Amino acid sequence: MGGLAHKKRLSSLCASPYLFVIPALVLVIGIFVPFLSAVWTSFTDSKLYIAETNFIGLKNYIDLFRSGQFQQSLKITVFYSLLSLAVQLPLGLGVAFLLNIPSRMQRFMRVVLVLPLLIPPVVAGLIWRTMMHPTNGILNHLLGLIRIAPLPWLSSPKTALISVVLIDTWVFTPFVALLLLAGLQSIPAELKEAASIDGAGVLDRLLWITIPWLTPHILLVTIFRAADSLKSFDIVYQATRGGPLNATRLLHIMAYEEAIRWAGFGKSMAIIMVLWIMCYAITNILVNRWKRAVEVM
Amino acid sequence: MATKKTLQGVLLYLGYLVMFLFIVFPLYWIVTMSFKEFRDIIAYPPRFLFKPTLANYRAILGLAGDGAGFAFLGYLKNSIIVSSLSVALSALVSIPAAYAFARFPMRLKDNLSFTILSLRFAPEILIIIPLYAVFSKLNLYDTYLGLILVHQLITLPLTIWILRGFFAEVPVEIEESAKVDGCGPWRILTRISLPVILPGVAGAMIVSFVFSWNNLLFGLVLSGPKTQPVTVGILQTMHFDQINWGWMAAAIVFSIIPGILVSGYFGKYLVKGLTEGAVKQ
Numbered sequence: 158m159g160g161l162a163h164k165k166r167l168s169s170l171c172a173s174p175y176l177f178v179i180p181a182l183v184l185v186i187g188i189f190v191p192f193l194s195a196v197w198t199s200f201t202d203s204k205l206y207i208a209e210t211n212f213i214g215l216k217n218y219i220d221l222f223r224s225g226q227f228q229q230s231l232k233i234t235v236f237y238s239l240l241s242l243a244v245q246l247p248l249g250l251g252v253a254f255l256l257n258i259p260s261r262m263q264r265f266m267r268v269v270l271v272l273p274l275l276i277p278p279v280v281a282g283l284i285w286r287t288m289m290h291p292t293n294g295i296l297n298h299l300l301g302l303i304r305i306a307p308l309p310w311l312s313s314p315k316t317a318l319i320s321v322v323l324i325d326t327w328v329f330t331p332f333v334a335l336l337l338l339a340g341l342q343s344i345p346a347e348l349k350e351a352a353s354i355d356g357a358g359v360l361d362r363l364l365w366i367t368i369p370w371l372t373p374h375i376l377l378v379t380i381f382r383a384a385d386s387l388k389s390f391d392i393v394y395q396a397t398r399g400g401p402l403n404a405t406r407l408l409h410i411m412a413y414e415e416a417i418r419w420a421g422f423g424k425s426m427a428i429i430m431v432l433w434i435m436c437y438a439i440t441n442i443l444v445n446r447w448k449r450a451v452e453v454m
Numbered sequence: 455m456a457t458k459k460t461l462q463g464v465l466l467y468l469g470y471l472v473m474f475l476f477i478v479f480p481l482y483w484i485v486t487m488s489f490k491e492f493r494d495i496i497a498y499p500p501r502f503l504f505k506p507t508l509a510n511y512r513a514i515l516g517l518a519g520d521g522a523g524f525a526f527l528g529y530l531k532n533s534i535i536v537s538s539l540s541v542a543l544s545a546l547v548s549i550p551a552a553y554a555f556a557r558f559p560m561r562l563k564d565n566l567s568f569t570i571l572s573l574r575f576a577p578e579i580l581i582i583i584p585l586y587a588v589f590s591k592l593n594l595y596d597t598y599l600g601l602i603l604v605h606q607l608i609t610l611p612l613t614i615w616i617l618r619g620f621f622a623e624v625p626v627e628i629e630e631s632a633k634v635d636g637c638g639p640w641r642i643l644t645r646i647s648l649p650v651i652l653p654g655v656a657g658a659m660i661v662s663f664v665f666s667w668n669n670l671l672f673g674l675v676l677s678g679p680k681t682q683p684v685t686v687g688i689l690q691t692m693h694f695d696q697i698n699w700g701w702m703a704a705a706i707v708f709s710i711i712p713g714i715l716v717s718g719y720f721g722k723y724l725v726k727g728l729t730e731g732a733v734k735q
Contacts, residue, residue: 177554177639178566180547181614184606185570191584192576198584255469266470269477271724275713276481277668277685280706284484287699293498295483327480335728384575391670395689412579417675422583429580440575444568 199427205420217427226403227411227428233318234408234432238386240322241329245382246375248326249333256334257341267338270331278328282395285324286311289396311397314404321405324392329385333378340374341367376447383443384436408432481710488703495699510700514691514708526705529687534712535598536683537666540605541659544613547606549655552617553643567618574611578671581607586675596678604672609662616661616727620654621647657727664713664724684709 199217203210221227256266273281288295289310297307310320344367352362390409393399399406399414408428416425487495489506511517514526555567585604586595594600624647632646648655673683688709691702717724 175554177550177558181551181570181610182566184547184603184610185573187603188573188581188607191581191588194584194587195580252473255466255473258466260463260466262467262470266473267725269474271717272477272481272714274728275664275717276710277670279668279670279685280688280709281480283688283702283706284480287487287702288480288483293496293500295500298498298500327476331477332728335725339725380575388575388577390578391685394670409577409579412577413671416579416583425579425583429577429583432577433580436575436577437572440572 195426195429198422199430201423203422203426205416205422210423213423217424218431220424221427221431226406229403230406230408230411231431233404233406234387234435237318237322237325237389237405237407238383240319241325241386241389242379242382244322244326245330245333246379249330249378250337250371250375252330252334253337253341256338270334273328273331274335276328278391279395281328282324282392285320285327286396289320312401314402317397317401317404321393321396324396325386325389328392329382333382336378336381337371337374340371344370373447373450376443376450380440380443380447383439387436387439388432484703484706487699488707490700490703492700510704514701514704524687524690524701526684526687526708529682529684530708532598532677532681533667533683533685533709536601536605536681537663539598540602540609540666541613541663543602544606544609544662545655545659548610548613548617548658549648550643552614553621553647555614555618556621567614570611571615573607574615578607579675582671582675589676595676596680598681601672601677601681601683604676605666605669607672608665608669612662612665613658616658617651617654620651620658624650653723653726657723657725659727660716660724661727663716667713 200212200214201210202213256263256270291297291307291309291312300307309316311317348366349362352366388409389407393405393407393410397405399410409432412425412428412432415421415428488510490504491507491509494501494504514524516525589595589600628646629642632642670685673686677683688702688705691698691705
């Protein structure tokens with residue numbers, strides 16, 4: 158389509174592309190300065206109310222990896238993230254399939270699906286905490302109606318983390334479902350028709366058409382959910398504050414408390430660097446896969 | 455054959471029912487709680503039927519008369535100011551940027567756009583704590599300007615990313631003919647391409663408004679009494695272990711109204727904005 162000639166003409170205005178990006182770039186640089194300062198702070202003993210700050214090398218990091226509390230938070234964070242993904246991806250896929258079936262209620266159900274996305278996660282944490290109240294919460298009452306013994310939900314170290322993942326699932330599964338639904342709708346009708354003419358059954362179509370077509374979408378939604386669940390904060394902050402007995406003390410919560418409650422900026426930034434590297438590594442790997450998957454299509 | 459059809463229909467609606475209850479019940483519960491008196495709230499077994507009262511709303515809007523309640527409207531105002539101005543600033547900045555990413559051959563293009571997108575994946579505390587020191591020095595702490603700037607961390611990557619997908623969709627041929635007529639790139643953007651993707655701009659703005667509105671951490675660390683948003687304000691209904699459930703529920707209802715209104719009017723743009731950026735490379 159004359160792409161080359163077009164490219165040439167556009168690049169003759171070579172000054173302008175960067176001109177277009179400059180304002181955005183300024184804002185991005187504005188974010189990079191604090192980022193670099195965070196890296197530096199993680200190598201110091203910086204405290205909020207103490208003027209003197211010393212460079213202490215890797216001490217913060219060494220202390221962290223020796224501390225049992227950090228190891229536990231690290232474990233919990235990874236578990237939280239994996240469990241969220243393991244629940245929300247299949248569930249979201251199921252909902253996407255459900256809402257892709259034409260019916261009279263289809264449009265209405267899609268509106269319902271969007272609702273949790275409009276609720277601030279911190280507020281969702283609050284709503285569910287109210288419902289999960291161990292003695293007079295509605296959830297235990299409902300369980301009682303079907304003769305199931307009351308659960309301690311957020312108030313026991315054994316069930317707290319799973320309860321928080323349940324809240325996370327309520328908040329974020331619609332996001333997963335929406336993206337996958339968009340993927341399902343982008344499957345060309347001819348492809349499906351051709352397959353049924355060839356006599357492919359439902360399972361065949363799922364395995365050889367739908368799933369491969371959805372792969373980039375699944376990867377993309379995994380990128381978002383993996384990073385967001387690793388750095389999850391709002392829901393836990395409201396539902397449990399990291400308790401009981403640190404059972405839900407995710408790394409992001411730990412870094413926040415270290416900085417705000419204990420004023421230990423140096424240590425807090427070391428925690429956040431570990432978390433950031435985890436987020437960055439996982440998104441980078443998945444983004445590269447995603448790019449490859451998109452190119453194949 | 456007919457029975458198979460019926461069975462499928464039953465299963466479909468059963469699926470709808472489960473999904474509907476799971477999503478809507480928590481919302482129903484909190485909305486009814488906001489209309490309950492204290493004794494109805496703490497009653498066990500929980501009451502589905504009760505005499506509704508507006509006392510909680512009167513209290514949080516400062517209409518109670520006896521000085522009880524708290525200034526929830528102030529938090530609401532702060533959130534509206536910060537979120538809408540953040541979105542406006544992001545739109546202004548990202549329209550040209552997204553256009554450049556979609557259209558111009560740039561050597562650093564891929565790296566740049568990924569860097570901007572990866573901001574979205576960084577833990578907020580990473581930026582907020584260093585910013586706290588900077589903001590204190592520059593007198594930006596507890597100001598709208600400071601919050602609007604830091605909210606760019608959420609709204610900017612989203613807007614750029616979504617708009618890039620929309621710009622890439624605009625047929626190059628339309629722009630070609632404008633160029634023959636001697637239009638420069640800036641005029642092509644504002645006169646030709648931008649009008650075509652206005653629905654996309656609406657979608658991007660709604661999505662980033664919702665995400666900005668929902669944010670807790672920026673307000674928690676970088677705002678004080680003057681600029682605290684609703685997500686922080688709601689937490690003020692709880693002092694230590696004393697939770698005023700009725701006020702809390704009423705405040706929650708208020709905090710989710712703007713999101714629901716915005717997406718009620720522009721619902722299809724919301725979904726478009728969310729999914730478009732994802733589907734288009």
